[in-house]
Amino acid sequence: MTLSGIFIDDNDDEAVYAEQMTTRGELKIVHERPRSLTVHSNDIFSRKPDLLALDYRLDEDLGDLDDNEAYKAGAMAQQLRDLAIDAPEGDFPIVLVSSEDKIRDQYEPDKTSHDLFDALYVKSEVNDDKDPVRRELISLCNGYILLKSQLGNFDLVTLTGLEGDDADLLDYQELTLPMSNAAAPHIAAGLLLNQLIHRSGPLIGINEACARFGVDLNHDERISALLVQRSADYRGIFSTGWPRFWSHLVDDLADEVFGKRATGFTAAERAEKLSATLDEPFEAASSTWTKKPDELIAFACACCGEGTEMRHSAGVFESSLPSFSKRRRVCWRCIHDDRYLEIRPSITMDDSDEDLVNAVKAMEFPG
Ligand SMILES: [Zn+2]
Numbered sequence: 113m114t115l116s117g118i119f120i121d122d123n124d125d126e127a128v129y130a131e132q133m134t135t136r137g138e139l140k141i142v143h144e145r146p147r148s149l150t151v152h153s154n155d156i157f158s159r160k161p162d163l164l165a166l167d168y169r170l171d172e173d174l175g176d177l178d179d180n181e182a183y184k185a186g187a188m189a190q191q192l193r194d195l196a197i198d199a200p201e202g203d204f205p206i207v208l209v210s211s212e213d214k215i216r217d218q219y220e221p222d223k224t225s226h227d228l229f230d231a232l233y234v235k236s237e238v239n240d241d242k243d244p245v246r247r248e249l250i251s252l253c254n255g256y257i258l259l260k261s262q263l264g265n266f267d268l269v270t271l272t273g274l275e276g277d278d279a280d281l282l283d284y285q286e287l288t289l290p291m292s293n294a295a296a297p298h299i300a301a302g303l304l305l306n307q308l309i310h311r312s313g314p315l316i317g318i319n320e321a322c323a324r325f326g327v328d329l330n331h332d333e334r335i336s337a338l339l340v341q342r343s344a345d346y347r348g349i350f351s352t353g354w355p356r357f358w359s360h361l362v363d364d365l366a367d368e369v370f371g372k373r374a375t376g377f378t379a380a381e382r383a384e385k386l387s388a389t390l391d392e393p394f395e396a397a398s399s400t401w402t403k404k405p406d407e408l409i410a411f412a413c414a415c416c417g418e419g420t421e422m423r424h425s426a427g428v429f430e431s432s433l434p435s436f437s438k439r440r441r442v443c444w445r446c447i448h449d450d451r452y453l454e455i456r457p458s459i460t461m462d463d464s465d466e467d468l469v470n471a472v473k474a475m476e477f478p479g
Pocket residue numbers: 400413414415416417418442443444445446
């Protein structure tokens with residue numbers, strides 16, 4: 113059965129994004145103009161879509177609406193989230209799809225609406241990167257369907273596909289307690305996405321995995337295949353939209369190959385060892401700052417995603433970091449070039465590294 117979605121935008125010229133987000137045979141998205149807020153919200157909820165996508169500003173071309181009926185995406189999302197608390201069986205994912213400048217200048221400062229959306233897409237990204245965006249949207253729909261099948265008893269172990277000895281891997285009270293208290297699928301989905309999928313902790317992305325093996329990101333598909341072969345890939349909820357790997361299984365493989373804690377070797381040493389073990393060539397990750405492969409590459413930069421070493425990076429401020437995840441860091445190159453100011457969702461560097469950040473900005477780039 114084809115999943116159904118609705119895209120609301122007050123600009124008819126932008127209706128084309130409904131088609132851009134549609135995956136033939138899997139998810140059909142139709143465009144609608146905003147109508148009177150409560151009437152439209154109730155109508156959408158009663159139609160039980162699998163997904164709702166909202167442009168941020170729904171008040172620029174009011175059409176038949178009066179000036180005092182103007183509203184933005186957050187207001188509609190809030191009404192729908194409230195309806196879902198009372199009737200969680202009708203819950204569905206809500207994503208924001210808007211232009212870069214509106215997200216930066218208007219949505220970002222409006223912190224009250226941030227928890228309302230499952231994902232955030234810049235329209236140019238929907239255009240240029242259709243396939244991953246479409247996969248994520250379908251993954252959100254299917255994730256919510258799975259969550260709705262567990263109403264009243266969201267079970268982290270079955271949702272994430274943990275089995276046997278690993279069943280207690282996510283047994284952290286800060287995760288299990290809010291999951292068991294979640295009143296609706298969107299609350300459980302928010303927890304899983306924000307605490308687990310979008311952080312490096314028990315799960316990591318391919319960039320982080322490449323950094324742990326000390327290899328260049330151009331080997332991402334090969335490393336990914338290797339980890340899948342080892343059953344180290346995450347197969348639980350939202351995994352089709354956001355491919356992840358179990359961190360402990362990645363480390364097990366690294367231990368096997370390198371014999372001891374992998375990040376104690378330079379990237380060049382690890383790449384050489386991996387190449388010998390697998391009998392195929394791997395190029396070492398080079399420091400984004402020195403451009404040399406003789407650094408202790410240990411993690412992926414939170415900005416560019418490339419392998420980065422502790423001594424040429426600075427910490428990101430994390431307002432609520434779960435005990436089971438790692439604080440993000442940004443490489444000196446991204447700081448020097450102000451790239452870290454451009455990423456979305458935005459990040460703020462940690463105050464304790466303020467002097468370092470200012471010093472790096474003033475440095476001559478050595479690479
Ligand atoms: Zn970087």
